[in-house]
Amino acid sequence: MDRPGNFSEKTKRAVAARSGWHCSFAECGRLTVGPSEEAPDASANIGEAAHICAASPGGRRYDPKMTHEQRSDINNAMWLCVLHARLIDRDEATFSVENLHTMKEAHEASCARAISSGSGVAFGSGLFAIGPNIVCTGVFTRIEATQWTLQLTHFLSGDIHQVASYISEFGDASADHKYILSNELGDGRILSAPPSLIKDATGISLLCPVESNFPRSDVQKIGSSLAISAETNDLYLDERGSIARVSGLDYLPQLIRQNLSIQVGESVFDPSFGMRIFEYFSEYSGSPWLALLFKLDMVRQASIPFFNTYQEQRNTPLRCVTRVHSFEILASAPTDNRLPIHVDCEIKGLGRWKKEMSIYMPTAEQMEERKKILAVRPPSFARKKT
Known part of the structure; x- marks a missing residue:
């Protein structure tokens, strides 16, 4: 059971996405997630959602006036690499609440500019949904009449393990949960069969068998x-x-x-x-x-x-x-x-x-x-x- 004040998995994914999966510490910007060599469905993560104000008494910048809900809210979270997550908890005088909020806001503003301009690998890639519980960034590598192939980069909702579960449980899913959506195309398709995960030297790819475009009405x-x-x-x-x-x-x-x-x-x-x-x-x-x-x-x-x-x-x-x-x-x-x-x-x-x-x-x-x-x-x- 999560302790009061801890971040939910959904909040952790959201703060990571808002930071572009890069460390929010000033002048760091290190990429914190990527594919792992251990398995096709494995990823390496060196980032974490750090508390700006500590979750419990005795922690750095603990504020007794905050509620449990406020301590676990995304506004109290900052995405950092492991090194800087430890550093901010060693020097409360230097890394004050105001200082950390300023860093976070500056980094997220930089991410906003990158998304708007399409610059950077993470921000220039497209946004996809695979079923109702998986939203990720990635790029198309091939589009055919009966198959879409994309290379996955980061997850806003779900993770690679949920993709694997979605594939294995595809036969039991309801009909309106079998789909893939693309922001780049502004369109989506019904999946005609379970997707396939492939890992090679270039990363992790998802092969999606798709039906023809569903007919629309005049x-x-x-x-x-x-x-x-x-x-x-x-x-x-x-x-x-x-x-x-x-x-x-x-x-x-x-x-x-x-x-x-x-x-x-x-x-x-x-x-x-x-x-x-x-x-x-x-x-x-x-x-x-x-x-x-x-x-x-x-x-x-x-x-x-x-x-x-x-x-x-x-x-x-x-x-x-x-x-x-x-x-x-x-x-x-x-x-x-x-x-x-x-x-x-x-x-x-x-x-x-x-x-x-x-x-x-x-x-x-x-x-x-x-x-x-x-x-x-x-x-x-x-x-x-x-």
Whole structure:
């Protein structure tokens, strides 16, 4: 069991990613992770998430006013190589709380510039998702009609062992968990068979057998819905006094806004449906990775079909979106549960389409309340196996 104040594995991965897997100590910048020669699924890690304020009494820079949650929060974590993780705990006078926060902020700002410019090996590589629990950086080495091959570099979520487990348990996974997503392509594919891991002198590669691109609908054939006001998020009346409806191209902004506003874990009909915006915002707020992760999740909504157990059909949630070019976040935090964004997509039957909109993002308290509701949801809402 983890001791109070210790960092979770998720927090450790997030702080490592925010630092670009390089030591955050001033003028160090040493790469802290890479492939190991021990086994194809092994990696060498010389980095660790160090506490800025100690986790327990007696440690360097311990602050008794902090709660256990604050001590284990990512804001109290700093990614360092082993050498500098030990060094900061030997000299509290030199390495004060303020000094360490300044180092961390400067290093993460440098990483942000590198990601924005595409400079550096780690930052120039693409972002991929393999199933729902693995997000990593890497580069394409080959793209064929029936197979994508990529070389893995670093993990934001999961690790090489989880990749190996995903491969071995592929046959038992649900249909909508068998996919690969690429930020570089702005698209994704259903995996037709388990991926294969290969290690050679150049690193670790993943061979992914893929199906053909899932067919999308023409924007004029995406159907219709009751119109929802983008300002009030409520129904409104048309010029005839009836409840307004939208269809086709007029329905597109609402369709995208509604789908991007549903969080994984919110739906009483299927808790696995939706976006991971709340989760990613909690871990990567203020980091350039945030918009990249949002884009990757929108790619999933655009390219991976979801089986609707009530309509008995498979379709991509965004239906007519064939490619996601970019996803921009226009504010540092939501206001009144609304986060302004800008999306740039390719739409079947239309072409390039850009739009600013505000999407719903719940608070931590609202998500907890939703979990309680889902815990007692009627059995008839349980998800069917596909």
